[in-house]
Amino acid sequence: MNIKNELVGILAVWYREFKVFLREKSRIVGSIVTPVLWLLIFGGGLGSSVSISGINYQAFIFPGILTQSVLFSSVFFGVYIVWDRKIDFLKEVLVAPISRTSIFLGKVVGGATDALLQSLILLVIGWLFGQFGIIPGLHITLVSFLLALLVLFFTTTALVSVGLIVGSQMESPEGFQLISSFLIFPLFFLSGALFPINNLPSWLAPFTFLNPITYCVDALRNVILGSAQFSLIYDLGIMAIFTIVVIAVGTYAFKKMKV
Amino acid sequence: MPIIEIKNLTKQYNGLTAVDSLNLEVQEGEIFCLLGPNGAGKTTTLMMLTTLVKPTSGTATVGGFDIVKNQGDVRRSIGIVFQDPSSDEILTGYENLKLHGMLYGMSPKLREERIKEVLELVELTERKDDLVKKYSGGMRRRLEMARGLMHHPKILFLDEPTLGLDPQSREHIWKYVNNLVRKEKISVIITTHYMDEADMLCDRLAIIDHGKIAAMDSPAKLKMIVGGDVVVMKTANPNLEGIKKLEFVKKIQAKDGIVSLTVENASEHLPQILETIGKVESVEVHLPTLDDVFLHYTGKAIRETSAEGGWAEKLMAFRAKK
Ligand SMILES: Nc1ncnc2c1ncn2[C@@H]1O[C@H](COP(=O)(O)OP(=O)(O)OP(=O)(O)O)[C@@H](O)[C@H]1O
Ligand SMILES: [Mg+2]
Numbered sequence: 001m002n003i004k005n006e007l008v009g010i011l012a013v014w015y016r017e018f019k020v021f022l023r024e025k026s027r028i029v030g031s032i033v034t035p036v037l038w039l040l041i042f043g044g045g046l047g048s049s050v051s052i053s054g055i056n057y058q059a060f061i062f063p064g065i066l067t068q069s070v071l072f073s074s075v076f077f078g079v080y081i082v083w084d085r086k087i088d089f090l091k092e093v094l095v096a097p098i099s100r101t102s103i104f105l106g107k108v109v110g111g112a113t114d115a116l117l118q119s120l121i122l123l124v125i126g127w128l129f130g131q132f133g134i135i136p137g138l139h140i141t142l143v144s145f146l147l148a149l150l151v152l153f154f155t156t157t158a159l160v161s162v163g164l165i166v167g168s169q170m171e172s173p174e175g176f177q178l179i180s181s182f183l184i185f186p187l188f189f190l191s192g193a194l195f196p197i198n199n200l201p202s203w204l205a206p207f208t209f210l211n212p213i214t215y216c217v218d219a220l221r222n223v224i225l226g227s228a229q230f231s232l233i234y235d236l237g238i239m240a241i242f243t244i245v246v247i248a249v250g251t252y253a254f255k256k257m258k259v
Numbered sequence: 260m261p262i263i264e265i266k267n268l269t270k271q272y273n274g275l276t277a278v279d280s281l282n283l284e285v286q287e288g289e290i291f292c293l294l295g296p297n298g299a300g301k302t303t304t305l306m307m308l309t310t311l312v313k314p315t316s317g318t319a320t321v322g323g324f325d326i327v328k329n330q331g332d333v334r335r336s337i338g339i340v341f342q343d344p345s346s347d348e349i350l351t352g353y354e355n356l357k358l359h360g361m362l363y364g365m366s367p368k369l370r371e372e373r374i375k376e377v378l379e380l381v382e383l384t385e386r387k388d389d390l391v392k393k394y395s396g397g398m399r400r401r402l403e404m405a406r407g408l409m410h411h412p413k414i415l416f417l418d419e420p421t422l423g424l425d426p427q428s429r430e431h432i433w434k435y436v437n438n439l440v441r442k443e444k445i446s447v448i449i450t451t452h453y454m455d456e457a458d459m460l461c462d463r464l465a466i467i468d469h470g471k472i473a474a475m476d477s478p479a480k481l482k483m484i485v486g487g488d489v490v491v492m493k494t495a496n497p498n499l500e501g502i503k504k505l506e507f508v509k510k511i512q513a514k515d516g517i518v519s520l521t522v523e524n525a526s527e528h529l530p531q532i533l534e535t536i537g538k539v540e541s542v543e544v545h546l547p548t549l550d551d552v553f554l555h556y557t558g559k560a561i562r563e564t565s566a567e568g569g570w571a572e573k574l575m576a577f578r579a580k581k
Binding site: 002004005008009011012013015016019020023024087088089091092093094095096097098259 | 306309310311312331334335337339341342343344345346347349350354357358359361362363364406
């Protein structure tokens with residue numbers, strides 16, 4: 001194995017994903033508009049009668065909505081490999097003299113780039129909303145901004161891998177949609193994105209604490225709102241372990257993948 | 260040494276034998292065709308030779324490398340144009356080629372030079388910055404051919420290179436293939452179910468049916484084996500018993516109201532044949548074509564089995580869906 005060729009191979013796969021991302025304008029717009037609507041309508045509606053331990057509800061769910069947007073776009077990124085398989089583009093990539101590991105990593109970096117760019121835009125929107133009092137109590141500083149991106153880097157890397165694992169096994173986009181919905185919705189609703197996790201009913205708590213996304217939301221609340229259940233190191237540690245595990249599984253899934 | 264050597268290559272898909280103990284050799288610099296109807300196992304054979312599908316049993320070497328043990332070396336030696344579209348529509352022609360060059364570890368300088376060269380070869384230089392979405396089926400195939408060649412492979416595989424294309428685009432492609440072998444000095448393996456294509460292009464061909472080789476030689480030699488002239492008649496009630504008694508009829512094939520005879524010196528014997536067989540609706544006499552060769556070896560006409568879901572149709576269906 002030639003390391004340089006493998007690295008250029010990763011870059012090649014990334015190059016393609018990134019070009020496609022930039023050309024699919026509707027994908028970018030959709031991925032920004034949806035979370036903003038959640039914030040304004042859902043957050044605004046519920047927030048008019050609810051606040052959580054003194055924090056404005058819209059500000060409280062901002063980390064959760066950020067996570068939601070990364071969760072959805074990262075996992076759904078896996079559907080593109082199903083499209084690649086429908087035509088013979090996947091074969092074109094697989095027949096190249098680079099390892100499947102590199103192809104997998106290139107895809108992960110590609111998907112993560114998309115999700116992080118979306119997060120960056122959402123963080124800027126959040127900052128603006130805070131500055132102009134649209135969401136009172138949301139103060140995003142440069143430090144929280146950078147830390148949030150670090151947290152989301154782990155989250156998206158892990159979740160793109162999850163999406164690719166599903167995608168590598170599916171023949172049809174419909175099949176992918178079905179399976180990934182089964183994954184995404186429990187991960188989202190059990191993560192505490194929309195509610196605090198310090199006072200959960202005992203039947204719900206185990207599900208929430210087994211859900212890796214919970215630690216992403218918690219870490220983001222920590223860096224953005226300064227209020228969290230666990231320490232940042234603890235949250236990041238769990239995210240890092242989760243990321244390593246799914247990358248390992250994903251590499252394996254790609255090695256076993258049929259054309 | 261042969262550039263490709265296949266020994267007892269077999270692929271089974273849950274009980275179905277797609278490729279059945281294939282044995283063949285392709286020489287360096289040759290254009291070799293695998294000719295066969297839908298489902299004959301052509302694509303499966305190429306997939307095994309290009310390391311994308313693992314054989315159930317048997318072995319093969321491509322460019323001297325084992326297709327299971329030395330996959331990396333095999334991949335560096337080959338280029339392939341797949342049966343279905345395999346370029347990214349959301350990228351331009353140029354970007355598809357650039358991506359390919361990167362995947363093959365070409366240096367930026369060499370890559371740019373080569374992109375220019377292959378674009379000129381397939382006459383797409385002017386359209387290189389258009390999205391592939393806007394290409395016609397023929398242009399897209401040409402782009403994919405250019406791409407398959409870009410990294411200087413020793414062996415180029417073309418899976419049904421002209422399926423679903425109009426006659427003009429097909430001739431275009433044939434021209435490039437011929438040019439290429441001269442200019443780039445490579446060996447080419449083509450699969451097709453078009454007789455005229457095989458006849459036009461290849462030095463040697465293997466007729467493949469149900470995963471097995473039925474015959475293998477140059478088109479001219481294969482046609483000679485059929486021998487004589489071919490008389491094809493459309494008739495509802497042929498008197499086949501009578502025909503069998505004529506000593507100048509070498510072979511009889513009858514199916515669905517079509518009788519096809521291989522006859523010595525047909526122009527002289529035609530009146531007697533027509534007298535014997537009874538009422539005919541139409542009659543046609545020609546020299547043997549590869550169609551007749553195919554019929555001779557497999558007992559069926561390849562036209563009966565012609566393409567379903569061609570390349571272009573699949574592309575349209577895919578676009579409609581997307
Ligand atoms: N992945 C697969 N799983 C199961 N069966 C398969 C698979 N790929 C091919 N087959 C079967 O193997 C046989 C040979 O298929 P193959 O695609 O090699 O034929 P072909 O000669 O390329 O035909 P065509 O002209 O239609 O492209 C067919 O019966 C096909 O259904
Ligand atoms: Mg085929």
